[in-house]
Amino acid sequence: MAYFEIHNLSFRYNNVWIFKALSLQGEKGELLTIVGPSGCGKTTLLKILVGILAPEEGRCQIGEDALFNLPIEKRRIGYVPQNQALFPHLSVFDNIAFGLKAQNKDDQEIKQQVQELARLGGLNSLLKRKPHELSGGQQQRTALLRALAPAPRLLLLDEPLSNVDSQLREQLALYIRRLQQLYSITTIFVTHDLNEAKMISDKIVVLSGGQILQIGTPMDVSMNPSTSDVASTIGIKNLFPILSMDKNMDLYIVQIPIGNIQVKLNKNQLGKTYKGVYIDPTQLKLIEMSNKEKFHPNIFTGKVIASIPHPMESRLTLIVDIGKQATSNSAIVDQSDPNWYHSLRILLPLSEKRFKIGMQVMVDIPYESIRLYT
Amino acid sequence: MLQKNTLFKIIYLSLPLGFLLIFFLIPLIHIAFLAFGISLLDITEFTFENLFRVLSHPLNQYFLYWDVQQALLTTIFCVVIGLIGSYILVHYKFLGKTFLRNLFTIPFILPPIVVLIGFIATFGHGSWFNRTWESLTGSILIDIYNTYEGIILAHVFYNIPVIIRLTELGWRSINQDGIAVAKSLGATRLQIFSKIQLPKLLPILTVAALLVFIYAFNSFAIVLVLGGVQYQTLEVRIYSLAKSEFDFSGAAALTLVQVLINLVIIVLYLFLSSKYELPATESAQIAVKPFYRTHMPVKELLGRVLILIYFILVGGITILPITGVILASITSPEGTLTLSNYAKLYDYSIKSYIGLPPSNMILNSLFFGFGVMILATLLALLLNYGLNIDTTVQGLPKISLLKNFMGILVILPLAISSITLAFSLFSLYRTTFIYEQVLGAILIAHTLIAFPFANRVISASRSAIDPSLVSVSQSLGASRLKTFIKIELPLLIPGIIVACLFSFAISIGEFGATSFLAKANFATIPVGIYRLIATRNIGPAASFATILVVITIASFMIIEKLGKLELRL
Numbered sequence: 001m002a003y004f005e006i007h008n009l010s011f012r013y014n015n016v017w018i019f020k021a022l023s024l025q026g027e028k029g030e031l032l033t034i035v036g037p038s039g040c041g042k043t044t045l046l047k048i049l050v051g052i053l054a055p056e057e058g059r060c061q062i063g064e065d066a067l068f069n070l071p072i073e074k075r076r077i078g079y080v081p082q083n084q085a086l087f088p089h090l091s092v093f094d095n096i097a098f099g100l101k102a103q104n105k106d107d108q109e110i111k112q113q114v115q116e117l118a119r120l121g122g123l124n125s126l127l128k129r130k131p132h133e134l135s136g137g138q139q140q141r142t143a144l145l146r147a148l149a150p151a152p153r154l155l156l157l158d159e160p161l162s163n164v165d166s167q168l169r170e171q172l173a174l175y176i177r178r179l180q181q182l183y184s185i186t187t188i189f190v191t192h193d194l195n196e197a198k199m200i201s202d203k204i205v206v207l208s209g210g211q212i213l214q215i216g217t218p219m220d221v222s223m224n225p226s227t228s229d230v231a232s233t234i235g236i237k238n239l240f241p242i243l244s245m246d247k248n249m250d251l252y253i254v255q256i257p258i259g260n261i262q263v264k265l266n267k268n269q270l271g272k273t274y275k276g277v278y279i280d281p282t283q284l285k286l287i288e289m290s291n292k293e294k295f296h297p298n299i300f301t302g303k304v305i306a307s308i309p310h311p312m313e314s315r316l317t318l319i320v321d322i323g324k325q326a327t328s329n330s331a332i333v334d335q336s337d338p339n340w341y342h343s344l345r346i347l348l349p350l351s352e353k354r355f356k357i358g359m360q361v362m363v364d365i366p367y368e369s370i371r372l373y374t
Numbered sequence: 375m376l377q378k379n380t381l382f383k384i385i386y387l388s389l390p391l392g393f394l395l396i397f398f399l400i401p402l403i404h405i406a407f408l409a410f411g412i413s414l415l416d417i418t419e420f421t422f423e424n425l426f427r428v429l430s431h432p433l434n435q436y437f438l439y440w441d442v443q444q445a446l447l448t449t450i451f452c453v454v455i456g457l458i459g460s461y462i463l464v465h466y467k468f469l470g471k472t473f474l475r476n477l478f479t480i481p482f483i484l485p486p487i488v489v490l491i492g493f494i495a496t497f498g499h500g501s502w503f504n505r506t507w508e509s510l511t512g513s514i515l516i517d518i519y520n521t522y523e524g525i526i527l528a529h530v531f532y533n534i535p536v537i538i539r540l541t542e543l544g545w546r547s548i549n550q551d552g553i554a555v556a557k558s559l560g561a562t563r564l565q566i567f568s569k570i571q572l573p574k575l576l577p578i579l580t581v582a583a584l585l586v587f588i589y590a591f592n593s594f595a596i597v598l599v600l601g602g603v604q605y606q607t608l609e610v611r612i613y614s615l616a617k618s619e620f621d622f623s624g625a626a627a628l629t630l631v632q633v634l635i636n637l638v639i640i641v642l643y644l645f646l647s648s649k650y651e652l653p654a655t656e657s658a659q660i661a662v663k664p665f666y667r668t669h670m671p672v673k674e675l676l677g678r679v680l681i682l683i684y685f686i687l688v689g690g691i692t693i694l695p696i697t698g699v700i701l702a703s704i705t706s707p708e709g710t711l712t713l714s715n716y717a718k719l720y721d722y723s724i725k726s727y728i729g730l731p732p733s734n735m736i737l738n739s740l741f742f743g744f745g746v747m748i749l750a751t752l753l754a755l756l757l758n759y760g761l762n763i764d765t766t767v768q769g770l771p772k773i774s775l776l777k778n779f780m781g782i783l784v785i786l787p788l789a790i791s792s793i794t795l796a797f798s799l800f801s802l803y804r805t806t807f808i809y810e811q812v813l814g815a816i817l818i819a820h821t822l823i824a825f826p827f828a829n830r831v832i833s834a835s836r837s838a839i840d841p842s843l844v845s846v847s848q849s850l851g852a853s854r855l856k857t858f859i860k861i862e863l864p865l866l867i868p869g870i871i872v873a874c875l876f877s878f879a880i881s882i883g884e885f886g887a888t889s890f891l892a893k894a895n896f897a898t899i900p901v902g903i904y905r906l907i908a909t910r911n912i913g914p915a916a917s918f919a920t921i922l923v924v925i926t927i928a929s930f931m932i933i934e935k936l937g938k939l940e941l942r943l
Contacts (some may be wrong), residue, residue, distance in 0.1 A: 050845060050849050051765075051766055051845070051848070051849070052765065052766060052767065052845045053766065053767050053768075054766045054767065054768050071766075071848075072765065072766065072845065072848035072849055073848045073849070073850075073851050073852060073853055073854075074851075075849065076851070077849055078849065078850075079845070079846055079849040080846075081842040081845075081846065083840065083842060085840055085842035085843050085845075085846045087843060087847070087861055088843075088865070089864045089865055098847065098850050098852070098860075099850030099851050099852075102850055102851035102852040102856065103851055146846075146850070147846075147849075147850075149850075150850055150851055
């Protein structure tokens with residue numbers, strides 16, 4: 001049996017359904033990260049679990065307890081809201097000790113436990129300070145330790161790193177992971193930062209429009225996104241919406257915003273409705289304009305507008321604005337509409353230095369680089 | 375779980391709700407019935423005759439007409455003078471600006487009775503000002519007794535701060551980047567004013583003007599003394615009908631008219647406040663111009679001279695009555711400096727003029743001040759805790775009837791003048807111990823007047839508390855009550871202090887309701903001042919008033935230090 005189980009959860013706010021019959025479960029000691037576009041209900045889900053919002057239907061079981069029948073103070077759920085909500089009038093010590101005091105533990109025990117926790121957070125010398133005298137990272141650690149102190153059954157972290165500057169984020173994310181593993185505390189972590197999610201999660205839950213689209217390990221979800229919505233939610237680039245799809249002999253002509261591409265489908269892929277096309281940036285071929293090679297139908301012309309080096313991966317990302325399909329004379333893309341996806345990313349070895357910004361190039365999209373999503 | 379919370383909610387709300395129902399709403403409804411001839415205390419029957427009699431009385435018609443007229447006139451003067459003042463305060467930089475700004479606020483925080491004695495001391499017949507003017511020109515400059523201009527001058531003096539303070543926020547809320555962008559796009563000054571500044575300024579200016587209107591319309595002490603028989607606001611008219619002519623049903627009918635007019639203004643006020651997001655904090659940084667610099671062009675220099683004249687005139691109107699009070703308190707009738715006026719307050723002989731020794735009045739005032747401070751603040755705390763006891767939000771939209779009803783009930787006493795409050799209490803409870811024990815009746819009346827202000831302060835500081843503090847505290851295992859005590863209460867302390875001081879200052883300066891409910895052998899400082907004025911003991915009255923000035927200004931200085939003085943409802 002799962003450690004916690006959310007079953008058929010429904011919630012609406014001002015007559016708009018945020019969730020309808022949402023179910024989710026997690027194992028003891030797992031760190032689940034919920035990712036999804038803003039407004040998908042990530043924070044709402046946490047607030048329902050804490051008890052700030054009351055669901056219209058559904059139940060959540062932790063062990064023997066039906067969570068929603070308990071008042072907030074009896075749920076034993078650690079919660080770190082987005083703004084941390086440190087008690088501004090209390091010292092770091094009193095903040096961390098707050099939950100222990102609420103359990104009426106004796107002073108000696110509280111002191112010992114707070115100091116032990118503070119040591120883990122590197123806050124030992126700061127226990128007398130008020131929250132406003134701390135740096136962003138210190139505040140974050142205080143909030144985390146405060147939630148951990150009373151040994152909650154479930155720890156809920158709502159975008160805990162959103163107020164921390166980017167350099168510190170990774171450090172703090174790993175700190176959260178270490179602490180979570182040390183106490184083997186079941187945690188639900190909400191974020192919109194995919195790198196964070198991939199770095200620290202046991203499982204990633206992709207939430208969109210109040211529905212769970214996919215649950216899986218970071219590797220699963222990144223490598224095999226189940227739908228184009230999942231792919232776009234987890235931030236996959238070179239993803240294009242399909243505008244139309246026609247059969248032409250044994251090939252399919254797929255219209256996407258940059259033009260028409262020819263796609264080969266195997267038997268398993270037939271008979272489905274596809275919503276998106278992913279073009280693998282590592283398999284694209286770049287041809288200089290002077291090079292008048294064969295005209296394959298999936299060749300497009302465009303202009304290099306950015307070149308981003310990734311030294312750690314020895315790769316280079318070129319971003320090419322597609323102008324027109326090489327076989328056609330007119331530009332397909334309406335470039336005046338900023339919403340059109342008309343640029344293509346191409347991953348090249350770092351040593352590839354031929355393509356300068358502003359250069360006109362041709363891009364060949366081979367069949368094997370194309371992947372269709374429902 | 376929810377049922378337990380509902381039970382607690384009822385318990386916590388019952389006190390403030392009960393207080394307002396028993397001492398405010400039911401007496402007010404009783405007044406409305408009384409206007410139609412129905413009283414709980416006598417055997418009566420429903421009739422329109424009483425209302426018709428009162429409304430068709432030429433004197434009542436005249437006073438109603440005059441009251442509206444003087445309030446309008448006061449508002450127009452205040453808007454014109456105040457708007458210029460706030461513009462200058464926001465846009466120019468000069469030495470002593472903060473001091474001047476505070477000086478401009480002083481009149482409003484002073485109790486009306488103090489303003490009144492200040493006016494009499496400064497512009498009265500025997501005042502230094504008029505005597506000097508008379509020796510120069512042969513006639514006095516202004517006669518404040520029984521004249522229209524005297525009352526208007528006093529009202530304008532009293533209300534300019536409302537316009538200045540509120541429109542100052544308005545000027546500051548105007549986005550300076552927007553003006554810079556407009557200028558860069560080639561907009562003229564007129565276009566900038568009409569398209570950018572005015573739309574931002576207009577809502578708060580209207581709100582401020584409505585407030586001034588309502589304060590002037592319900593003016594009591596100033597008109598009671600300066601107006602004589604010729605000029606009376608409805609407030610004064612109701613007072614004299616009930617207190618001197620014992621025409622309770624007549625007074626009730628006029629009260630009904632006054633309440634209706636006040637309600638219209640308040641509804642308008644609330645409508646505007648909710649429709650437009652009124653600026654509450656001084657957010658924008660305004661590029662301030664230095665008041666003086668070397669090599670100024672003549673046109674600019676002329677502008678500065680006009681500003682200077684404005685400050686001398688308006689500053690004069692503002693400062694003179696206050697210095698007038700203090701000066702009169704240390705001047706003998708012969709014009710020499712003396713402390714005898716203060717000594718007279720300890721002199722038992724003055725009792726023959728005012729019914730009881732001043733030291734008793736001071737004690738009474740302090741009793742009410744501290745009593746109201748505790749009562750009003752406590753009721754406001756209970757109300758705010760009770761209303762926010764539920765921290766779990768149901769997703770479904772639900773019109774909280776209780777919250778709406780409480781909201782209206784809480785703000786309503788603001789729309790009701792102090793004489794109406796006192797009269798409605800009196801009309802319902804005059805045969806009960808509540809009125810027999812005059813201490814109780816006055817304490818209740820003061821609490822009713824102070825409660826909306828205390829509540830406003832408390833609820834504003836409560837809503838400034840991040841709600842996630844409360845939910846985090848509960849998620850850590852603290853009960854709702856414990857969360858209130860450990861988290862909310864400590865964070866509310868500045869608000870509580872401000873609410874206490876506000877309540878104290880309101881009570882200690884309250885004159886209308888107190889004089890209505892007080893009996894001959896009972897008085898507070900403001901009532902004592904009034905009796906001293908009535909018996910032409912201006913010196914001792916001024917020394918009494920000086921004590922009030924010191925207490926009030928000290929209270930408001932602390933309020934300003936702790937937070938922000940809010941002149942709005």
